[in-house]
Amino acid sequence: MHCPFCRHADSRVVDSRTSDDGTTIRRRRQCPACQRRFTTIETASLSVVKRSGATEPFSREKIVSGVRKACQGRPVSADDLALLAQKVEETLRGTGSPEIDAYEVGLAILGPLRELDEVAYLRFASVYQDFESLADFDAAITSLRAERAEREARAAESGTDGGARAAEDAVAPDGDGAGTSEQPADAVDTDGGTGAAGDEAPVRG
Ligand SMILES: [Zn+2]
Secondary structure, three states: OOOOOOOOOOOEEEEEEEOOOOOEEEEEEEOOOOOOEEEEEEEOOOEEEOOOOOEEEOOHHHHHHHHHHHHOOOOOOHHHHHHHHHHHHHHHHHOOOOEEEHHHHHHHHHHHHHHHOHHHHHHHHHHHOOOOOHHHHHHHHHHHHHHHHHHHHHHHHOOOOOOOOOOOOOOOOOOOOOOOOOOOOOOOOOOOOOOOOHHHOOOOO
16 A cells, blocks of 8 residues: 555555454554555445446445334334444345345345334335235235234243234335335336336337
8 A cells, every 4th residue: 555645655554453343444554665654444345236226335324314214203213223224234244245236235124124113114115115005014014913923922932921012003004104215216117007118118029
C-alpha cells in the first residue's frame, strides 16, 4: 500500500487490531521511506445486487429502515431492529459470497423478523413475497400456527404454561406494511395479465 504522505510504494504493518464486532481490522502501518505512520481499515466487502442489476454496499441502516414500517404499532424497539439487522448481516456474511442478491437479503430478514413479531413478519412477507390473495396470508398464518403449536407442545412437555396469545389479530392486509425501501419497483408479472407483456414476451416457434 502506498504511503499517503510521500507516495512510497510500500509500507510495513506495525500493528493489527480486530474491531470488537469482528467485522473490521485496523492496521497501523509505517512507511520505510519517510517513517511516518498511518492506519488502514480492512472490511470484507459485501454488496447487494438489486433487481436493476446495480450493486450497492450492504447497509444495516437499510435493513432497519426496510423493516421499520412493517413494525409500526408493534412492540418492537430500536434495539430489536438493530439486533435483527446484525443477524441479517451475519447470515449474509456467512454465505461467504461478496455479492448478495436483494432477494436473498429479504429472505435473510424473514426468519429473524418472524421470531421478533408475527404481525410485522406477515406485513413484511406480504410485500416482499408479493402476496396476492387471502390464500397467501392463509398459508403463511397456517405455517405460523403450526410452528406455534409445536412450540407450545414442547413448552407443555417441559411444564411451563406456554401462555401464548392466539394469532387471531395477525392479519393486516391493508397495505400498511408496504414499507420496504427495497420494495420491488418492477412487480413480478405472474399471469401475463392483459397479455401486454412487453419486450420480455416469450416468442416461440
Ligand atoms: Zn512515506
